[in-house]
Amino acid sequence: MRVLVVEDEPGLRRQVSRALSEAGFSVDEAPDGEEGEFLGDTEPYDAVVLDLGLPKIDGITVLKHWRTAGRDMPVLILTARDGWNEKVAGFDAGADDYLTKPFHVEELLARVRALIRRSAGHASPILECGPVSLDTRAGKVTIDGASVTLTAHELKVLSYFMHHQDRVVSQTELIEHIYDQDFDRDSNTIEVFIARLRKKLAPDLIKTHRGRGYSMSATGEGT
Amino acid sequence: MPFSPLLRRSVSLRLILLSAAWIISALVVGGVFLTQHFRTHVENSFDYGLSRHVEELLSYADLVDGRVQLTKQPVDPVYSRPLSGWYWEITADGQVVDRSRSLWDEVLPPAQQQPRRGETLSYFQDGPRGDLLRVVAATYTLPGYDGDVTIRFTGPAEVIQSATEEFSETLVMSLMLLGLGLIGAVVLQVILGLRPLKLLRTRLAEVHEGRTHRLSGHYPSEVEPLVADLNELLDHNAQVIERARTHAGNLAHALKTPLAVLSNEADRMEGETAKTFGEQISIMNEQVKRHLARARAAGGLGAPGAKADIGDIVSGLKRTLHRIYQHKPQKSGDGTGVSIALVDVLDKFVAGDRQDVEEMLGNLMDNACKWAATRVRVSALRKGRDIVISVDDDGPGVPEERRAEVLARGKRLDEATPGSGLGLNIVHELAELYQGSLVLDRSDLGGLCVRLTLPAAL
Numbered sequence: 001m002r003v004l005v006v007e008d009e010p011g012l013r014r015q016v017s018r019a020l021s022e023a024g025f026s027v028d029e030a031p032d033g034e035e036g037e038f039l040g041d042t043e044p045y046d047a048v049v050l051d052l053g054l055p056k057i058d059g060i061t062v063l064k065h066w067r068t069a070g071r072d073m074p075v076l077i078l079t080a081r082d083g084w085n086e087k088v089a090g091f092d093a094g095a096d097d098y099l100t101k102p103f104h105v106e107e108l109l110a111r112v113r114a115l116i117r118r119s120a121g122h123a124s125p126i127l128e129c130g131p132v133s134l135d136t137r138a139g140k141v142t143i144d145g146a147s148v149t150l151t152a153h154e155l156k157v158l159s160y161f162m163h164h165q166d167r168v169v170s171q172t173e174l175i176e177h178i179y180d181q182d183f184d185r186d187s188n189t190i191e192v193f194i195a196r197l198r199k200k201l202a203p204d205l206i207k208t209h210r211g212r213g214y215s216m217s218a219t220g221e222g223t
Numbered sequence: 224m225p226f227s228p229l230l231r232r233s234v235s236l237r238l239i240l241l242s243a244a245w246i247i248s249a250l251v252v253g254g255v256f257l258t259q260h261f262r263t264h265v266e267n268s269f270d271y272g273l274s275r276h277v278e279e280l281l282s283y284a285d286l287v288d289g290r291v292q293l294t295k296q297p298v299d300p301v302y303s304r305p306l307s308g309w310y311w312e313i314t315a316d317g318q319v320v321d322r323s324r325s326l327w328d329e330v331l332p333p334a335q336q337q338p339r340r341g342e343t344l345s346y347f348q349d350g351p352r353g354d355l356l357r358v359v360a361a362t363y364t365l366p367g368y369d370g371d372v373t374i375r376f377t378g379p380a381e382v383i384q385s386a387t388e389e390f391s392e393t394l395v396m397s398l399m400l401l402g403l404g405l406i407g408a409v410v411l412q413v414i415l416g417l418r419p420l421k422l423l424r425t426r427l428a429e430v431h432e433g434r435t436h437r438l439s440g441h442y443p444s445e446v447e448p449l450v451a452d453l454n455e456l457l458d459h460n461a462q463v464i465e466r467a468r469t470h471a472g473n474l475a476h477a478l479k480t481p482l483a484v485l486s487n488e489a490d491r492m493e494g495e496t497a498k499t500f501g502e503q504i505s506i507m508n509e510q511v512k513r514h515l516a517r518a519r520a521a522g523g524l525g526a527p528g529a530k531a532d533i534g535d536i537v538s539g540l541k542r543t544l545h546r547i548y549q550h551k552p553q554k555s556g557d558g559t560g561v562s563i564a565l566v567d568v569l570d571k572f573v574a575g576d577r578q579d580v581e582e583m584l585g586n587l588m589d590n591a592c593k594w595a596a597t598r599v600r601v602s603a604l605r606k607g608r609d610i611v612i613s614v615d616d617d618g619p620g621v622p623e624e625r626r627a628e629v630l631a632r633g634k635r636l637d638e639a640t641p642g643s644g645l646g647l648n649i650v651h652e653l654a655e656l657y658q659g660s661l662v663l664d665r666s667d668l669g670g671l672c673v674r675l676t677l678p679a680a681l
Binding site for chain 1: 472475477478479480481482483484485486487488490504508512539540542543546547550559577578581582584585586589
C-alpha cells in the first residue's frame, strides 16, 4: 500500500513517514502543495495524508484539484485548525477523514488503514480470503489459524491482493502500489515475492493470468 | 447660556424655540409699529377733514361794522345734531362770535392751547359731556380787523379710536396667523432638515443590532463625511477583528505542529520523563484550544452587523457529520451511520459571527451524532427576538441530576470518549457571551435534547 504524506513541517513529516513505513506502507513525501498535487496526479496512491496549511498551494485547493481531475484516492486531512468551518470546508472539498494536531501516531495509522480498507470495500479490519486472514492493524497473517511470518515486502504484496480480491492485478499496478517513487523497481522481484507467498501460504492461492497479471480469491476464480 | 437639560439635549427643540422667539418678537414689534403708524395716519386724515371745515368757515367770516360776523353757517348736518361731538366755534379776540348748533346749550371748554397767529394746531381735549374730542384750531387775521380770529372744529375722538382698534384687531389676527404659519414652517424645516440625522441614527441602530455591516443610503453633503468616517471606522473594526482572528489561528497552527511532533516523540520514549512530557503537552494543547475558542468568540462579539444563516450552517455540518459518522455502527441492526434530519432551519438568522455559531452548532451536532443510536434531529424556531435551535438524539441522554454538571466549566461527562473538540460547557460559555442560553432536556427521540437560544438577526 502506497501512501503520500504532504506536510510542510519537516519534523512532523519525518515522524508520520517513519510511522507509516514501520507499519508496512510505502511512503512518498511532499513538502508543499505544488509537489504534493503533482505526485497525487501522477502516482497511484492508496491513501494521502494531507496537511491544510501548506506553502505554495493550500491543502483544500490541492484536494479540490484532485477531485475535479477525478482522483478518488482516500484523503486524510491533517490540520492544526480544528474549527468546524474548516472541517466542513475540508469534507466539502472531498476529504474522507479529518485529524487535528496534535495527534497520536497510532490514531493516524488506524485512520489511514481504515480509509484504505473501506475504499476497497472492506468493513472489518481483519481481511479474509479462504483460509488466509490478515489483521491490518498488526500486520499479522494466519493460515487456518496458524500464524505465518512474512518479510515486509511479502506482506505488502499480500496486503494489496487481500484488499483487492477477486480481480486481476497487473504487475505494473502491483509495483506502483508497493514501492515508493525512489525505489529501484524490478518486475522480476514481484515474481519472486509471489512464488514465496505461494510457498508460505498455499500454492493455488494466487493465480497467474498470462499476459494480464495475478488474482487472488477465496473461490480460486479471477476475472 | 444656561440651557435646561432638555434644551441642551435636543437640537430640534433649540432651533424651534430660538426661531419662535425671534418670530414672535419681530411680529410684536412690527404690530406695535404698524398700529402706531396707522393711528397717526387716521389722525392726519381726520385733521385734514376738520381743517378743510376751518377754512370753509373762515371764508364765511366777514367784517360788519368793525365786528366779525358769519355770513353763512356750515351746511354739514353733523354740526346741527345736538351733542354729536362734531362742534365748531369761532372767537374774535376771545369773544365767541358764533358756535355750532350741535353744542346746544353747552359751551366748548376753553382751548388748552391757543394757536398763535397763522398757526394751525390739533390736539385731544375733553368735550362738554366729558367725551374726548379731536380738535383742530387755527388763528387768523381778517383784513381790516386788528384782533385774532380763532376757529375751532372738533370731532369725536372715538371715530379715530374705533378705526384704530378695528385695524389693530385685524392686524393682531393676521400677525398671529402669520406667526403660527412661520413657526409651523420652522418646525417642518427642522424636522426635514434633521431627517438625515434621524436616518443615520436608525441605520446605526441597525448596525448595532447586527442587521447590517455598514451604513447604507444617501446622505446630504453635510452628513455624508460623517457617514463615510463611520463606515471607515466600522470597516476598520471588522478588519482588526478579522486580523486578530487570523493571528489567533496562525498562532494555534504554529503551536500545534510542534506540539504534535513533541507528543509523538514522547510516545516513542519510555520512562517517567516521557510521561511528564506527554501530560504537559496535552495540557498545553487543551489550553491552546480553549483560549483560541474564547478569543475567537470574544472577537466575534465586537463585530457589528454579523449575521449567521442557520440553514446554511447546519446543512454544511450535516454533510460533514454524515461523512464522519458514516461508518459508525448503529445500535440496532447492523447498519452504519447516523441519519440527520433538519427541520425548519431555512430562513433563520442569528445575530452573531458565522464562525462562532458554526462552532457552537458543530459541537452540539457532533456530540449528538456521537451518542445517537441512529437518529439526530436539528430544528430551529423563532421565538420573539430569539432563535431557539434544538438538537435531539436517540442516544442514552443525560439524567436530570447530571445535567448541570455537563454544562459546568471544564467538565466532560465521559472523558474517555475522544472529543473532536470542545465540550458542551464551551458551547454554554459561548452562548452566554452571546446573551443566549443552553438548556439540556429530555428528547422525544429518547435521548438528549440540547436547546441553544441565540438572539435573532432581522
